[in-house]
Amino acid sequence: MTDDALERGLRRLDTIQALYELTCEDGLLWNVAGTGLSHSPPLQAAVLAALGKLEDLCAAVDAELAENEVGYLELLEEGLIERERGGRNNWGDHKVSVANTYIARHKDMKLLADLAHRNDRASIAAQLHRWEAQRVEKLGLKPYWQPTPFPLELS
Structure with missing residues (x-):
């Protein structure tokens, strides 16, 4: 064992x-x-895109948006209302922050799904490389980074 x-x-x-x-x-x-x-839909979308599993990518994005998109938009609205009311706590700010984070992730996922629906593998790879470069820069790993093609580009 x-x-x-x-x-x-x-x-x-x-x-x-x-x-x-x-x-x-x-x-x-x-x-x-x-x-x-599936417990990290943005990561799932990126991994499926990188592997060239475009049908699975579209299905995963559609499922995530159907389950959670409206909820995050409602959370944003609630947070903005609470923020406007003011008060002693920052719960409204927290709701706005969480909602904006997930709305941005949904936007990225939609971009990948839109490109996948068009079978635009070159644009998917270019977007993944942009995100990869941004993350490498943010983490201070640029001196150690060696860009390589994604499986999507090799198939």
């Missing part, structure tokens, strides 16, 4: 495909609920 746990938990993740296999729903990380890609 220990060997199995070590093999599953400590295996090398050196490709996007390996990440996908470890975190897909039927292979949850260490069998812990909440570690599957």
Whole structure:
């Protein structure tokens, strides 16, 4: 049992495909609920896009938007109303911040899905590379970064 746990938990993740296999729903990380890609829809969308799984990408984005888009728009509205009322706490500010974060993530997911619906693999790859470069810059990793093609670009 220990060997199995070590093999599953400590295996090398050196490709996007390996990440996908470890975190897909039927292979949850260490069998812990909440570690599957579907529990992070923006990450799931990016991984599916990078792998070229465009139909799965569109389905995942559609499901996330159907389940949560209206809720975040309502949360934003509630937060703005609470912020306007003022008061001693900053709960309205918190709601606005959370809503804006998820609305921005939904916008990114919609962009990937729109490109996927058009089967525009070159534009998907270009967008993923832009996001990758922005994250590398933000994390201060540029001196160590070696851009490589996504599986989407190699298929």
